[in-house]
Amino acid sequence: MPRILSVDIPGKKRLEYALTYIYGLGLTTSREVIAKAGLDPAKKADDLTDEEITKLTAVVRADYTIEGDLRREIGQNIRRLISINSYRGSRHRRGLPVRGQRTKTNARTRKGARRTVGAVRGKDARSAAKVAAPAAKK
Incomplete structure (x- = not known):
């Protein structure tokens, strides 16, 4: 597992996909970085030499905002x-x-779990309801 810019890159994957593990680099951007560095995108991340890692790091630092800064x-x-x-x-x-998405229905991901809105009663009303409930069954 090579380490590029403080991120562990999966070594078994092709370089173009492995670079997407860096926050701020997607597939298109990782391909651009590899082309600028002059590397083979099909190469496995484990097969990178220290010199190639240095090239990748230099290209990313120069042109892209990534990880914590982003x-x-x-x-x-x-x-x-x-x-x-x-x-x-x-x-x-x-x-x-x-x-601009609708919120009358849906939007659950953003809003969070549903909050049930029920009637809030005082102690007196609850105890009266308990007494009335058995009488209603008869």
């Missing part, structure tokens, strides 16, 4: 949207879909 940047963008009171920021704040 996560931080995305978080800052969301915080900025919230702070300027934009519509998208308010959707993020409430935990609702941001990109």
Whole structure:
């Protein structure tokens, strides 16, 4: 398992797929990185030499935002949207879909599990209901 940019890359996979384990690199981007570094995309990640790993690292560092920096940047963008009171920021704040999806039905992933809304009664009402329940059965 080679380590590229503090991420363990699966050694048994082809290089173009192994690089997608780095947050911020998808398949298309990993192919671009491999082409810029002048490597064979079909090569297994375990077969990389230290020199090839150095080439890959240099290309990625020069041209792409990845891992922690990318996560931080995305978080800052969301915080900025919230702070300027934009519509998208308010959707993020409430935990609702941001990109115009319907919420009357669906949107469960964003909203979370359903919260059951029931009648809240005081102690007196509950005890009266318990007394009334056996009488209703007769």
